[in-house]
Amino acid sequence: MNNKEGDVTEKLLVLKQLLENYTKAAKAASDKIISENISNYPIFVVHQDQVEIGVPLFTAEQTKSQWAINASTLEEFYTKGLISKEKLDDFRKLYKNHPDDICFFVLSELGAQYLFIPVKDY
Numbered sequence: 401m402n403n404k405e406g407d408v409t410e411k412l413l414v415l416k417q418l419l420e421n422y423t424k425a426a427k428a429a430s431d432k433i434i435s436e437n438i439s440n441y442p443i444f445v446v447h448q449d450q451v452e453i454g455v456p457l458f459t460a461e462q463t464k465s466q467w468a469i470n471a472s473t474l475e476e477f478y479t480k481g482l483i484s485k486e487k488l489d490d491f492r493k494l495y496k497n498h499p500d501d502i503c504f505f506v507l508s509e510l511g512a513q514y515l516f517i518p519v520k521d522y
Contacts, residue, residue: 419446426457454470457471
């Protein structure tokens with residue numbers, strides 16, 4: 401692994417550790433999104449800049465970092481053109497393969513990627 405790959409891996413691990421602290425709250429929001437028939441596919445958008453997707457769940461001040469977290473859904477991702485119609489079924493399969501995890505969509509200098517993180521119980 402070269403230095404660049406190592407830096408990317410290290411940044412993702414640090415971010416994953418931060419997000420683990422918010423899985424319980426994200427799980428509660430996810431359960432509400434599902435129980436209120438808003439969506440079966442909640443997605444939590446993790447970002448450093450202002451984004452026009454989802455509703456704020458945690459501000460950067462609340463996470464005590466540069467990251468904020470918004471609650472969104474697969475349907476909103478589709479409506480806003482973040483996922484194409486052709487990819488919807490693939491995403492649903494991927495999502496269902498992680499029934500006990502929270503789906504985070506991370507927007508960073510590393511690009512945009514999905515992270516599925518198990519709910520941390522403490």
